Amino acid sequence: MRPDAFHSNPSVIIVGGGLAGMSAAIGLHQKGFRVRLLESRRRLGGRVGSFEDSSSGKNLDYCQHVGMACCTNLDWFLQELNIATRWRRERVLHFFSSTGKHLPVNASILPAPLHLSGLLRRWPGITHADRIQIAWGLWKLMRLKATPSLDEQLAIEWLRGIGQREEVITRFWSTILVSALGDQIDRVTLGATRKVLIDGFAANREAYNLLVPEQPLSEIIGELGGQSLESRGIQIDYGVTIDHCTWTDGCCQSVVSREGKQFTADHFVFAVPWHRISRLIEEHCDVDSVSKLQSAPITGVHTWWDRSWLEPPHAILVDRLCQWVFKEPIDNKTLHRSQLNLDPVDHNEHYYQIVISGSRNLPKGDSNQVLEMVAADLAAVFPSAAKAKLLRGRVVTDPNSVFSVSPGHQKSRLAADHFASNNLWLAGDWTDTQWPATMEGAIRSGLIAANRLGESTISAPSLVVSGLPKGWLSRWLIA
Ligand SMILES: Cc1cc2nc3c(=O)[nH]c(=O)nc-3n(C[C@H](O)[C@H](O)[C@H](O)COP(=O)(O)OP(=O)(O)OC[C@H]3O[C@@H](n4cnc5c(N)ncnc54)[C@H](O)[C@@H]3O)c2cc1C
Numbered sequence: 001m002r003p004d005a006f007h008s009n010p011s012v013i014i015v016g017g018g019l020a021g022m023s024a025a026i027g028l029h030q031k032g033f034r035v036r037l038l039e040s041r042r043r044l045g046g047r048v049g050s051f052e053d054s055s056s057g058k059n060l061d062y063c064q065h066v067g068m069a070c071c072t073n074l075d076w077f078l079q080e081l082n083i084a085t086r087w088r089r090e091r092v093l094h095f096f097s098s099t100g101k102h103l104p105v106n107a108s109i110l111p112a113p114l115h116l117s118g119l120l121r122r123w124p125g126i127t128h129a130d131r132i133q134i135a136w137g138l139w140k141l142m143r144l145k146a147t148p149s150l151d152e153q154l155a156i157e158w159l160r161g162i163g164q165r166e167e168v169i170t171r172f173w174s175t176i177l178v179s180a181l182g183d184q185i186d187r188v189t190l191g192a193t194r195k196v197l198i199d200g201f202a203a204n205r206e207a208y209n210l211l212v213p214e215q216p217l218s219e220i221i222g223e224l225g226g227q228s229l230e231s232r233g234i235q236i237d238y239g240v241t242i243d244h245c246t247w248t249d250g251c252c253q254s255v256v257s258r259e260g261k262q263f264t265a266d267h268f269v270f271a272v273p274w275h276r277i278s279r280l281i282e283e284h285c286d287v288d289s290v291s292k293l294q295s296a297p298i299t300g301v302h303t304w305w306d307r308s309w310l311e312p313p314h315a316i317l318v319d320r321l322c323q324w325v326f327k328e329p330i331d332n333k334t335l336h337r338s339q340l341n342l343d344p345v346d347h348n349e350h351y352y353q354i355v356i357s358g359s360r361n362l363p364k365g366d367s368n369q370v371l372e373m374v375a376a377d378l379a380a381v382f383p384s385a386a387k388a389k390l391l392r393g394r395v396v397t398d399p400n401s402v403f404s405v406s407p408g409h410q411k412s413r414l415a416a417d418h419f420a421s422n423n424l425w426l427a428g429d430w431t432d433t434q435w436p437a438t439m440e441g442a443i444r445s446g447l448i449a450a451n452r453l454g455e456s457t458i459s460a461p462s463l464v465v466s467g468l469p470k471g472w473l474s475r476w477l478i479a
Pocket residue numbers: 015016017018019020021038039040041044045046047048062063064065066067240241242243271272273276298299300398400401402427428429430437438439440441442
């Protein structure tokens with residue numbers, strides 16, 4: 001495109017530089033818009049970020065993030081930013097029973113959805129009759145058609161209705177669903193349950209593969225991602241918190257920062273979380289339904305021990321307080337205090353991060369108590385953790401980690417072009433993507449916003465990457 005042609009192209013301001021804002025920026029830039037991204041923090045990435053641990057000098061993610069191979073737009077995003085090689089794929093899921101039995105599981109030679117049947121055959125703490133009951137539940141789930149009524153129904157009521165015992169719900173369904181959906185089993189809908197089990201496990205043999213970052217997220221998404229956007233000509237303003245908009249005839253004319261700086265453009269995309277959007281646009285837009293979206297907390301417990309106690313790269317704990325355990329990102333292991341000219345006290349520290357989703361019942365404001373609970377829980381599962389000494393720990397809970405996929409949430413999610421007549425478009429994991437709050441959902445939302453805005457102005461083909469194809473047997477079995 002000639003530079004003068006570029007300058008005559010419409011301009012767009014994107015407010016919010018999380019994954020939704022970043023993918024909207026890439027998409028709109030590809031469609032020929034002049035893009036300016038305003039982000040209140042000093043780095044891009046939003047919830048996908050890290051903090052610096054002052055004792056070790058290492059960047060640690062607020063909370064471990066993992067994707068799955070079914071997240072096709074996440075894959076696209078990582079390729080676009082040229083950071084895909086900094087994520088590894090894990091094909092083996094390492095389950096541990098509540099008493100410490102290790103159950104590594106990967107796909108057998110059977111076609112999807114039978115490829116993971118070994119997992120059900122070996123699932124700990126349940127009887128043979130329970131396994132048949134779960135298989136029956138999975139079959140019923142696959143035969144359910146995805147209709148809006150599923151989003152009004154609690155999964156737990158449906159599970160009870162089809163005869164799943166309480167122990168089976170706690171030991172099997174809860175283990176899978178709580179970490180996948182980010183909230184407690186008695187809050188999530190049947191629609192979200194169907195989505196995650198079909199897309200993540202049943203539809204395609206590879207779908208369950210984990211994508212795990214090998215470097216702190218602030219470095220790969222925040223720094224490298226930011227550089228990649230800027231190298232394409234996308235302008236990024238850091239440290240700009242938008243406070244309000246100015247309006248003419250009900251249309252957004254500009255956004256104004258807390259410091260009073262005004263930013264004008266032809267179009268505006270708001271890519272801020274659900275609990276932030278109302279304040280910014282409620283003057284001219286009816287955002288009542290969004291305020292009904294509830295938040296769910298996720299807790300990352302960062303722990304340092306005097307010895308190593310976990311062999312595989314992660315552990316998924318069945319029916320325990322601690323749901324996932326992750327070892328230190330590979331790259332961080334090489335970064336020692338000595339390299340940072342700090343005292344080399346941490347050479348023998350071994351870092352593990354524990355993730356507790358839907359952590360509503362954890363004691364609030366008492367990190368020591370949480371650390372004690374976590375240490376006791378791990379000691380019950382891993383004999384070597386029982387012998388290890390917990391040197392220090394840090395508990396990070398974000399009460400607005402994800403929106404809760406509770407009944408009614410789907411009605412509160414607005415389409416990207418819901419306020420197009422006000423000259424503003426919406427992006428963010430909470431907008432109507434049909435995905436739960438995930439990196440994939442956020443990236444899809446940004447691309448959908450870019451598509452809708454592109455259609456209404458420049459027009460160009462859809463950017464959203466379709467999901468993994470269903471395997472031949474899955475095509476037959478899934479309604
Ligand atoms: C603890 C935790 C664990 C998670 N684990 C996973 C996981 O394992 N896998 C997974 O797929 N997903 C996970 N998620 C969810 C995932 O992080 C989010 O769904 C996704 O990052 C949301 O992206 P977003 O761009 O929609 O929103 P955000 O990341 O919240 O980005 C919004 C951006 O807008 C900026 N902003 C807000 N207000 C303003 C303003 N007024 N002016 C300017 N800028 C503003 C913010 O600073 C932020 O950068 C987790 C989330 C949390 C918190």
